Amino acid sequence: MRFVTVSGPPSSGKTAVIIKTLEHLKAAGRKVGVVKFDCLSTDDDELYQKNGIAVRKGLAGALCPDHYFVSNVEECVQWGLAEGLDVLVSESAGLCNRCSPHIREVMAVCVIDNLSGTGTPKKIGPMLKAADLIIITKGDIVSQAEREVFAARVRGVNTKARILHVNGITGQGSFELSTVWTEGEETATVEGKRLRFSMPAALCSYCLGETRIGSDFQMGNVRKMDLEMPTGTKTDGGPQDFTPGGGDS
Amino acid sequence: MSRELKSLTVEELLARWPFAQQFLGDQGHENLTDQPEAVLAEVLDSELLEQLGDFLADMESFLGTSEQKVSEVTIRGGRAKDGSDESVRELTVKVGEIVCIVGPTGSGKSRLLADIEWVARGDTPTGRHVLINGEVPGDKWRFDSEYKLVAQLSQNMNFVMDLTVQEFLALHAESRQAADPEEKIQRIWSWANELAGEPFGLDTPVTSLSGGQSRALMIADTAVLSASPVVLIDEIENAGIDRQQALEILIQQEKIVLMATHDPILALMGDRRVIIANGAMSQVIEPSEQEKANLTELRELDARLMGLRHRLRRGERLDTI
Known part of the structure; x- marks a missing residue:
């Protein structure tokens, strides 16, 4: 079974791209399935089902969605194998832009849209930076110049990935994408594999359910902003704070 | 290349590859320009150095594309929707030519254009093959945004950036690493003004341009700054833009123009027109x-x-x- 992790900001077109792409694989006689990860609610599972795609959904609820993803991903892979799938896709939104579900030796896809602004590629961090394949959507409604500027910004952040333009509504580019998803290694398990980036440092009192505001209630991993620092200087929490996953690379 | 980069200082790096500044900025290292004496191996980790090497190599091949210019694109026929052979077995379009594409909705116009964009190798539903300069093109035409074969213009496209015309063109020129950006910006702006009936200034926000002005600016910008040798046009509205001159500008900038249109004037302005039916190119007509x-x-x-x-x-x- 081929396993593909798809991530991307909310509303970038992940679900539409996945549905259009899997349609081509289905037409070629392959069995396809999706595991959809979200936070509080999603109807996308019904959308997948309506399109004849086997689907399971996971709602992180009170947990950090990315921690929830990584704690469940092996079970998802085993579900896909038990269903006899040829291609399994996991879909998750990189909600705080700090995380990515991408796993070493598993095809990593990031979906990002032309309308999100030229600053976005730089902002969304590891889910774009650690991707093997970048899908740029919504190209049909912006100018050629904006598409070129946006693609150049994406290239500036990720120098290695293959870049494809796909339209989630018309499906333009989705056939091409489907051929890429059947390339590469089969995945029998992700047990023992490593995330490409470590998850964010957490565990402060708010992680544990604290709702009151004020220094007295803040414990654990807490950091204060430096409001003395004028705009234009290097701000807190920049890319230098990333700790690449594993640490043995 | 990363081995060679290690020993360079920031100043030497930027002197040789001015566009490296963009990379440093994107990677959150814009402050390095304040330390021209710093040696790269001391300020960048090995992974970043390797990425910088890749980026520079990409950019160099990208800037060098003018040497390996695309002069013609050939489409070799595949099969129609019913599996029969496509009637047109081979169509070659050269730089400076305009080919119109006509056919009813659902006849396969989009698939033809998608086959060209994806430089099909018999691996799409139509089984067509696309050649560049008579040769089977490499993977870079599929996956490197620097080598996109087709630039697209359609009536549904809008400007979404909150910038003036001047800022917008400067940004595009910068992302293309264009030589002499000032001259190019002036040229695009004055051409766009010639195409659009109503003049607009360099300080006009792009989002407040009229439909005709937007289209005029998109066409002039694509002609001058886009790297893609093929320009695909999905109709040009008849209001507020000089369509004949628009096509002449694209031709003059050595583009291959493909135009999906049912407008009789545009269709007759083409050097040839391809008729699409049942998923295949059924005929190529030269205007009588x-x-x-x-x-x-x-x-x-x-x-x-x-x-x-x-x-x-x-x-x-x-x-x-």
């Missing part, structure tokens, strides 16, 4: 002498309608036309 003569008449008709528009705009009555 009679059609060319009719084009003159159609243009006169068009100019008359245009004149009436102007009169309406000025508040006149149309009792006599």
